[in-house]
Amino acid sequence: METRPSASLLLPALLVAAGIAAAGFLVGRGVTMVRTADRTVSVKGVSEREAKADLAIWPLRIMASNDDLAAASATLDRSVQAVRTFLAVNQLDSTAAEITVQEFVVQDQSSMGSSGARYVIRQTIVVRSSRVDLVQQASQRVPELVRQGVVLxxxxxxxxxxxxxxxxxxxxxxxxxxAEATARAREGAEQFAKDSRSELSGIRTASQGFFEILPRDQAAGISEESQVNKRLRVVTTVTYGLR
Structure with a gap:
């Protein structure tokens, strides 16, 4: 004999299904919370923009090693000059960038039990420029420095x-x-009020989320700092009264 669900079990099941469907509809319109007791609705509005970086900071860390300290120092000097020439050839001379030499470090590897060259010298050349396209192009030509014997x-x-x-x-x-995020939040609230045969009675509360600077092209291993093109994003949450 086929057993049919009783009416006492069927009605709650129908109510649950209807609730799930309604929740999906509201989320799709940016509605995050509805309070029937105090007649309010909370909505989120999103605004996004594309933007381009306006500052590039590029550290070029140079290293030279030798058992003779003077020879290591001479190699480092030649590498520093090669880097400066490379930057000038790529239009990143002093007129297009601020170039500073930092972090001169000498290490005696023998004191650390290393089996390699005794002396290791490091120095960093930092390029700071608003001409981000030139910096990006030059950074793609770094193998040219390696072919000249510069160790980075x-x-x-x-x-x-x-x-x-x-x-x-x-x-x-x-x-x-x-302004755009707030306007989009209001659009969602107005649509909800229309669908529920209500009217908005004004803003009860409003909060602005943090601005985010994201990579325009999001993929594994790609950071925002490494991309010239960015995506700006902000989310606002607004609670409206209903009548």
């Missing part, structure tokens, strides 16, 4: 060794993005 090492002071591209003009975008 990576470090963690400025990231993974390549240029860091910075966007410094976020404040110029904030007013328009906040």
């Amino acid at each position: 090492s990576s470090g963690q002071e400025y990231g993974g060794g390549g240029p860091t591209f910075v966007f410094t003009k976020l404040n110029d975008f904030k007013p328009a993005m906040i």
Whole structure:
């Protein structure tokens, strides 16, 4: 004999299904919370923009080693000059960039029990420029330096060794993005009010999320700092009254 669900079990199941369907509909419209007791609805609005980095910081870490300290120092001097020439050839001379020499370090490897060359000398040339396209292009030609015998090492002071591209003009975008995010939140609230045969009675509370600077192209292993092109994002949450 076929057993049919009783009416007492069927009605709660139908109510649960209807609730799940309604929740999916509201989330799709940016509605995050509805309070029937005090007649409010909370909605989120999102604004995004594409932006381009306006500052590049590029540390070139040079290393030379030899059992003779004077010979290691001479090799380092030649490498520093080769890097300066390389930057000038790539239009990153003193007129297009601020170039500083930092972090001169000499290590006696014999004191650490190393079996390699006794002396290791390191120095860093830091390029700081607003001409980010030139820095990006030059960074792709680093193998030319290696072919000239320049030994480069990576470090963690400025990231993974390549240029860091910075966007410094976020404040110029904030007013328009906040206005857009707020307008989109209101659109979601108005649509909910229309669908529920209600009217908005004004803003009860509003909060602005943090501005995010994200890589335009998001993929594993790609950081925001390594990309010239960025994506700006902000989310606002607004609670409206309903009547």
